[in-house]
Amino acid sequence: GGGAGTGGGGGGSEDGITMGFAQVGAESGWRTANTKSVQESAKEAGVDLKFSDAQQKQENQIKAIRSYIQQQVDVIAFSPVVESGWDTVLKEAKDADIPVILTDRSVDSADTSLYKTFLGSDFVEEGKKAGDWLVEDSASTEGPVNIVELQGTTGAAPAIDRKEGFEAAIAADPDLKIVESQTGDFTRSGGKQVMEAFLKNTPDIDVVYAHNDDMGLGAIEAIEAAGKVPGKDIKIITVDAVKDGMAALAEGKINYIVECNPLLGDQLMDLAAKVVAGEEVPARVVTEESAFTPEQAKEVLASREY
Amino acid sequence: MNEIVPVVDMNNISIEFPGVKALDGVSLRLFQGEVHALMGENGAGKSTLIKALTGVYAIDGGTITVMGVQHSFSTPAEAQAARISTVYQEVNLCPNLSVEENILLGREPRRRGGIHWREVRRKAKDVLEQLQLGHIDPGSILSSHSIAIQQLVAIARSVQVDAKVLILDEPTSSLDSDEVQQLFTVIRTLRDRGVAILFVSHFLEQVYDISDRMTVLRNGKLVGEFMTRDLPRMGLISKMIGKEMDALAELEEAESRREPDRSERVPFVQAENLGRKGSVQDVTVAIHAGEILGLAGLLGSGRTETARLLFGADRADQGQLRIGGTARTLRTPRSAIDQGVAFSSENRKEEGLISDLSVRDNLVLAMQASKGWLRRVPGHTQDQLAEKFIRALDIRPANKDALIQNLSGGNQQKVLLARWLITNPKLLILDEPTRGIDIGAKTQIQKLISSLASDGMSIIFISAELEEVLRLSDHIAILKDRRMVADIPNDGVTMEDVMTIIAGSNA
Amino acid sequence: MSVLTRTPAPQGRTRISRLQGKARYAPTLATVGLFLAMFAAGAIMYPGFLSGQVFLNLLIDNTFLIVLAVGMTFVILTGGIDLSVGSVVALSMMIAAALLQAGWNPIAVIALVLLTGATFGLLMGLVIQVFEIQPFIVTLAGLFLARGLCYVISVDSITVTDPFFTAMAQARIPLTGNLFIAPGVVIALVVVAIAFYVLHQTRFGRTVYAIGGGESSALLMGLAVPRTKVLVYGISGLCSAIAGILFSFYSLSGYSLAATGLELDAIAAVVVGGTLLTGGYGYVLGSLAGVLILGIVQTFISYEGTLSSWWTRIVIGALLLAFILLQKLFSRKVKLT
């Protein structure tokens, strides 16, 4: 075989940018919204997008990045499956002079020159926002507050960070106590099953903190089946703010949702254009995110895209 | 030197399976340089005794002494390490490996770089030639050979080692007389070298031909140990079956021939130049209702393959086949069965038994298959049929709920025969139906075949025992090198006649 | 008896048996042929595909899968299965990462990890053999256990900063031109070579095949069936540990969710490589080809670059199917059973 591939064939850098985007997978509605946002923004910005889905496997993502390097794209963006273990392939990208942008999740490389910037939310911060709201909300109530926590997939970065942030925040009030904590795998049926068991184990649950909306929605069904009123008898706090979650929030079944915004396509394309043009970009770009109460939810529900 | 120590001394051995006392205080002595026959009816406990000796089954009572040392082998490997070499009743080789490997597996010659494959081939070739099997390619895969060849390979494996004791459990059940003689030559050589040989067979001729001494079992109990030359055949038979019965006389009786019914002018099955690429060719036969067609030929001559073509187990790609007067192409056994054809295979382990099911389930399987899954044969009908055939064929233990895998080889064979008799076919193809069946049962089955034919059933009969074929058949198709070379009416045809045709024809 | 002297077997018959001997290789040869065809198709469809490095990346990116498939081949050849391999890979990575973080010597760490993997496999083999429990279940329990132990070690991912591991991760062995491979590739290929040797040149290897052909027959033939069956799982465990080390070289981290579902990839690679799940038939080189096939499917997808997440899955499934069908077609005339 000939040593082809050295020619400038693949890049197509004459017109527009070619971007290789290695997505984690399609494990949730949130993720799909994220993918769509990137794809649509790329189309609008005239970016030639090479998309690949790693199906939650780091090795697949590394393979995809290698093949982007092989195809000599102009810029690589990816949402790492896991924080660690990216140095080697990122170095290869650097050696090939291809800039890298991280989205959604960060990597823990000591050498921050391996990527240009990280665009995404701060999971610890999300957990903290949830905890802060609860501290404030229960300031008026007397006596202990029993919290049950529905964790995300064991070992997944959002699960670890949202737990950490939340715990740090509620430490401010000694009345707040997590009485049970179990994984619901980020799914509705997981949330429902775990909540069913919690309801039987602990008769007086005051608050549910779910690491995402889906588990919260599952918990609502379990609470209703147990003859209690979600949002009143038991308060519910979740993270994400997907459409179904917002609807439940508007109905008052959820009390508070911390947003985790998947629509970072536009920001990504802006950053990519700058990076390819050689402009300086900030090392950390936090996505525009807020948090919602039922009243706020009613206002924005109609315009919610995902 | 009047007190010779036996090489193997099994004393008072008992083995019990759930519900069956397979061996009850049986003793067996094997001496250096003798051929010792182990005799008994189907289910008498011969194979169990062998398995007890070689560490397959743990014994419940008794002692086993090998070369003066008391042993209790817990695996066949240990028995082999004590230089006991065994061929078990069913072919126990690896069908996925080559012939040479099967012969030398576990004791391949090695050199520094690992197995010395050239040496493996040489040794395999040597022993194959000893058994006059030089024409077999040692590199060929075992499963590509017929059951008879596989049996010979198993024997080759067992004689390839330098054993003190050689055990052969029905090694000859699917061999033709030529192969048997070849085997006996080898056995005699080994005996003269001082090997102790234990031999099981239901062929009295062979037993009297080769053995020096015999031990007779009946119903798991020891009847006695005899010098072969002191025990006449009739005496042996009565010792085996436990009563005075003139089995040989009955055998003669079976010979009384019927007149096949040729009133129907159209033969039930008519094959013309039927054949299959890479398999048999030129099969031209016509079988009328009530006729018995014998297939004769040497080992590997294509008898089994002919049967498979006529049954649709393999699909013919040449020639024509008419069944009941209409042209048919048989794509699957199912289509043949729908035409009233049945086929009992020679390979009972791989092609017959549904090992984990009961005797009854195995018995009604073919009938059930014909009715389709929706119309189950009612339970009481199943029971009735099972009981009827257990009685008719004297299947032991007479328990329709026993798992068929726990029956002795001969009794399994009877169940498989019954499977087809139940369906009452128009043409019954029997490939080695008497394989491994004791002398009493064999007579019974032969009589059964005659009477079935008298009732109008057509039968194709294949047996390694040419006498049997000659005795039963109305006409005989002769195969050679997988080609049919003649179809002769059986009016006093002798073995010599058949041999001459085989030798003379140029296929 | 003189009339009975056997005429030599006709020419045709010996030819058939020879053919049947060769036919054993057909599924494996079909795999290799199809791999080449797919590579050619990729070269036509995508610019930049036809390069030596694309092929070498297939090796670099799949070192651990190659080693896993090797271990799995042993197990499947005996008619067993090992579902624990993916989890044992993750466990090996976690152990390595945790110990390296604690300042252990890398060589000692590697030795310990290999020992752990082999022991884990041997223990499963013992349970399978002694208690006669089906391999599927024992190794499924092994899957749970090993993954669970990962969490017990750490839920967070651990980065490996050890200089030796880093060097192994980033070392490039240059070949002709500007082609290169990673050291892991050499290790993986050595494992394949050793496995090939063991399977075809040792009695142990032949016993593996014999067990697959018929366990009770092998037992009656006096082969060391119990020992071999236990060892086979030990080998698979060892291979999983090696794969874990290679994965550590590859990703320089320990992560408790790593390598999930890798067991199915390994099984698929082995089966695609022409090995029968019922045991007894197959070659370790076929498994290597199987891994490359799965790898090239991935490469296709990243070169295509326009598939949405779900189309990615559908296409992977469709390519797998197309591949199996073609393989079936090419090796059609072979009667294996």
Add this chain to the structure above:
Amino acid sequence: MNALLKHRLTWPVLALVLLLVLNQLFRSDFLSVRVQDGHLYGSLIDILRNGAPTILIALGMTLVIASRGIDLSVGAVAAIAGAVSCTYIYNSPDPTSLRTAAIGVSIAVVAGLALGLWNGFLVAVIGIQPIIATLVLMTAGRGLAQLVTDGQIISVSNDPYQAIGAGFFLGLPISILIAVAAFAVAGLLTRRTALGTLIEAVGINPVASRLAGLNARTITWTVYVFSGLCAAIAGLMISSNVTAADANNAGLYIEMDAILAVVIGGTSLAGGRYSLVGTLVGALIIQTLTTTVYTLGIPPEVTLVFKALVVIIVCLLQSSKARTLLGKRKRPLTEQAEVKVAV
């Protein structure tokens, strides 16, 4: 007594009872069932309701395994079933009516049958090894489900539909009633007709079965279609229980649970003799195990270790070898001579 000890279902049942007792020790009202909102309420009811999909899928899997096959695609089929029915209901003009729910369910059932046909075709006609043949659909199936839902979680609010997985009839969860009905039908179908024996025959010795005139192809095909059907209904339950179709997560890893249930129930993966009752017990053990983890408050980090240990213990108890060691029965060496007790 001795016969009871040796019965192959004794130990699985005992394991189930032990698990329940363990829960009871931890939470004194675990076994209590009360009436709430006109239906039964309690942990036992949860176990039955949440276990229904696994039970159903394990039922289909039992017959597939008996025929010497395996079906890895059940989880994907379940996801597809949920996806098509929910998507249909979501997009229909009248998303809350019974009619819509009925049509949605029918579409899902038809999809399940079609996918079963597909698997059966690959295995029985083309002759692909079952594990690979169904791996194709396992991989592609989730993609298809996501294609249907466009990668989103489709929420529906349709009361009749919700009843399938979360509703009650005569105080009992409808899902478990469906599962038990399916068991009864399967039991009748396989034992009253000859199907059961024929499936076993094909599973034990396909070659001999063919020579005995069995239409192995049809039988193999039938079991995969049945498995597809079971998976589809299970998929309906799963999606109905949370009133949403999650193409990515519905029925994830359920194939492993189902296979585990089948094997714990005493059916060999090598094909042949099977026990539907055993499978039922096996599936209940698995669901109870999950519930136990929640009841005992086992931290997520050690859940898997706990599960692994329980599985190993159950299997050890259930293995015939361990039973014979207990019963002190000497056993022949060859697998061929293994003594098995029929149910």
